[in-house]
Amino acid sequence: MPVPRLARAVGALVLAAGLTAGCGSGSDEPSAPTGATRVFTADNGDITIPAAPKRVIATGYAVPALLEAGAPLVGISTWRRGLPMMTPQTRAAYDTLAKVAGESAAETNYEAIAQAEPDLIVIGVPKPVLADIELERLRAIAPVVALGPSLPSGWRELSRRQADAAGALATFDTVRDAYRNKTRGIAAKYAGVLPRLRCAHLGAYGEIANGNFQREFNGSWGTNVAQDLGADYYGQVKVKGGGSKEVSEYPSIEELPSAFGEAEVITYTIAADGSTPGGVRYVLDSPLWKGLSAVKAGRVYPLRYTEATTYGSAMATADAVDKALEPLLNS
C-alpha cells in the first residue's frame, strides 16, 4: 500500500462502536480491553493493553517471536523469510494459524483482522514501514502495539518486548535461558582460541550488480551469535548509515584485499539449506579472494542460520557456528 492515510481519531471511534456491536460483544467501551489492563510503551507511544491478552494478532518480526513464546495467537502475517529457521512445532503452528496479512505491510487485510476478534495486535515492522499501515483502523479493532527492529542484533530485546506485550514472558524466558546456557557452554569450549583471533565476516547482502560485497562487523546479522560464542569481528564501518548500516558496509570488490587482508579468520553467510548465496559465491570465485591470507591458511568457515531473530532459532545458529568453527580447536 501506497501512502499512509491521514487518519483521524473521530472516524475510528465511530468505527469501533459499530464494529463490536456487530460482533455482539455488547461492551460500551469496545476499544478498551475488558478485565485488567496495563500501560505498555511501544514505538507508537504508551498503549493501554490487556494484562493477560487472550486473542493476539502478530505481524512481521513479531510472528516468529510470538509463535515461539507460545502467545495466544489468533492470526498472523505470512513470514516466509523465517520459515527455514522454524522448528517443526513452530512451523506446524504457523501453518495452522489464519493469515491476516502478506509479507509487506501494504498487504494487510483489515476485515480479516476484525473478524479474528483480537484483544491485542502486535506489529513487528520497522518504523518507516508503519506509515504503510492504517493504525487508526487497527486501533478501532484492538489496542495496537508497534515493536519493530532497529539494529540487526537488537532482536534479543525486541522479541522480549513483543513477548512481554503478548503476556508470554514465561515461555520466552525459558527459551532465552536455554540459549544462554548453550552459548555459555560453547564459548567455554572456544575460550582459548576464538577471542584472540581477528575475525571478519562476509555477509549475504552484497549486490553482484553493484560489484560489491557486504562486510559485517560486531552486532550484525552474521556476527551477533558468533560473538556470544566469543568471536570478535574487528574494525567498524567507515561511514555509519543508520540501522543495519551502523554495523555493516558494502565496499567494491576491488577493495577485498584492504578489507579482509588483516583478518585471521573469515566467516561467511550461507543459506539455511546449505547453498551459497549469489552475492557470496561472487566473492568466493574472485581471484582477489584467493590471495587473502586467511583463505591461503584455510581459515574460512561458512555459517548457516545467520538470519535468526529469536532465541529458539538462534540456538540452531549457535550449533551451526560451533560445528563450522570446530577445525579451529584442532589447529
Added chain:
Amino acid sequence: MTTVHTAPARSRSGARTAWFVVAIGALAAVAVASVGVGAHAIAPADVLRALFTPTGTSDDIVVRHIRAPRALLAVGVGAALGVAGVLVQVISRNALAEPGVLGVTTGAGFAITVGSAAGFTAPAAGELALAVVGAVLATAVVYAVGRGSPLRLVLTGVALSSVLSGVSLGMRLLLPDVFDEYRFWSVGSLAGREQAPLLVPLLVIGAALVGSVLLSRQLNAVALGETMARSLGSNVAGVRLGALVLITVLAGSATAIAGPILFVGLIVPHLARRVAGGSVPWLVAHAAVLGPILLLTSDVGSRVLLPTGEVPVAVVTAFLGGPVLIWAVRRYGAAPL
C-alpha cells in the same frame, strides 16, 4: 541506397567519415581511461604493465580480471544496444521506439525471474540462454500481434512489457527470495559481470553487428516507406523479419549480460542521426561507436561519483542521456525517421 554523386552529397559523406574517425579516437581514449578508474586509481603505465607483463599483484588482478573485462563488456553491450535501437527505429518508423518496446528487455528479465522463482539455479551460461529465449518469445508475441502497423507494434510491445513487469512485481512481492534476484536484473549494470562467460555472448553480438551492416542497405529502402520500398523491389516483409531477428539477438544478449540498459537504445540513434543523416548504413556504423562511448563514459562516471560502485551504469546513462536527448529534441525536433 542509390548514391547520386553531386558535390553536396560528397561533402556530407566526407563529414560522416571525419566524425566516424573522431568517434573511434574518442572510444579508444575513453576505454583506456575506464581501466584506470575505480575504487582506487591506477596509472596508465601500470595499466599497460598489468595487461602485458603481469606479476600477480592485487592491482594486476584488478586490471586483468575486473576492469578490462568490464570495459570489453561495455563496448559490446553499447554497440549492440545502439545498433538495435537504430534498427527498431527504422523498421517501426517511430522516433520513440527502442529495443525495450519490443519486449526484448522485459522478456529477458522476466525469463530469468521466472527461472529463479521455479528454483532453476543455472550457472551464468544457462541464465544467459534463459534470457535470450525469453527475449525471443516476447518479440515473437509482439510481432505476431502488432505486425499490422509500426504504431501498433510499439503499442503491443509496451502492453506486453507492462503485463510482464506487473507479473514480475507480483511474483517478487509473493516470493521475497526472488526479490534480490529481481533487483539484480531490474537495473542494468556492468559491475559484477566479469565472472560470467563473456566470450560467447560477445561473439554473438559481433556476428549480429556484421549482419546489421549487411542488412542496412535494404533497410534504407524500407526507411523510405513501404510503398516506395516495394516499388524499388525490396522484400519488405523479409527485411523486416531479418531486422527483428537481429534486434532480438543484439538486445537480448546485451540484456542477458548487463541487465536492462534501456536508454542507450533510445538515445544513440537520435545522436547518430545528427551526424549520419538518414542513411541507414551510416547510422548503424555511428551507433556501433557512439553506443560504446556513451556506456563507457557512464561507467567511468559511476565509478568516479561513488567509488564503492554503488551507482549502476543504467542510472548514469539515464542521467547523461536524458538531458542530451531533451536537447536533441529541442534543437532538431523529433521528426519520424
Added chain:
Amino acid sequence: MSAVVLRRGRFSVRVERRTLVFAAVAGLVVVGLALLGLCYGAVWASPAKVFAALSGDSGVVIRQWRLPRVLAGALFGAALGAAGAIFQGITGNPLGSPEVIGLDAGAYTGALVALTVLNGTSTQLVTGSVLGGLGAATAVYLLSRSGGLSGLRLVVIGISVNAMLTAVNSWIVLRAELEIAIAAVGWSAGSLNGLGWDDVRIPFAVLGVLLVVLASRSRAARQAGLGREVAVTTGVGLERLRLQLVLIGVGCTATVTAVAGPIAFIALSAPQIGRRLAGAPGVPMLPAALTGAVLLLVTDLLAQVLLAPVPLPAGVVSTAVGGSYLIWLLARKVGSR
C-alpha cells in the same frame, strides 16, 4: 454516423449514438461492480444487507470500510482514464500517457525522498508525491513549450524525464536499507487497500472539481482534437486550452497517486479500450473515464480475491488486466483483417 443532440437551454451536446449506448452500458457495469465490491470481503454480505447498511445505521464495515474503497475505485479509475485521454489526445500518441511521460515516476520520487530522507510521515509522503508529480509535469511542459506542445516532441521529452526519474528511483531503492526498500517496492504498486473516508474526502472533492471543469472543456477539446486549423477557425485558443487540459490531467494523476500510489496502465489502456468500444473518433474523454472506472473496480476486486485473505496491491493486477485486454484487442483487430 448517427448522432444524438442533447439540448438544455443554451447548451447542447452532440453525442454519437454508439457512444451514448456505450456510456449507458458502462455506467450499469460500474454500478454492478460497485455493488459486488460492497458485498465482497472477509464476510460476504448479501445485496439486501448492503442496501440496509447504506440506508441505515448498521453495517459499519460496509459503510466505513468498503464504501470509500469502492467509490475510490470508480472515481480514481475515471480520473486516471480521463487523464490518459487528455495526454494521449494532446500528444496524438497512445504512448503519451501520464505514466509514460514521467508523472507517476515523479510522484514516486517525491514519496521515496520523503520515505528515506525525511521521516516518512503520512503528510510528508502525500506532499512529496504531489510535489514530485507537479515537478515532473512542469519540467516536461517547460522543456517542450518553446516549440508549442507538439505531440511527438512532448512524448520524447517526457520519456527522457521519466527515464531520469526512474533511474533516480532505482538508485534510491538500491541505496536504501533492505527493509525500507521492500516497503518502497510495495509502494511502487498502488493499492486501494485500507482506504477510509478520511483518506478520500479531500481527493474526492479535488477530483470532482477537476472532472466537472474537464466536462465543461470537453467540447472544445474535441474540436482541438480535429486539428489545429479547425480549432483556430472555431475560435478555440489552442495553447490556452491545452494548458488547462494538461493542468487537469496532472491534477488527476497526482491526486490519485498521492492517495493510492501509482496504479499503472489504467491511464494508458483505458482511453484506447474506451475508444475502440465506443467506436468514437479521436480519444474521447467520457468513454475513457468510464472504462477507467470499470478497469480499476475489476482490478481491485481481483486483487482482493486472487490470494484471499492476503490482498495483493491493485497496481500489480491493473497492469496484468489492462495490458492483457489491450493485447487481446490488438490481436482481434489483426485477426479480423
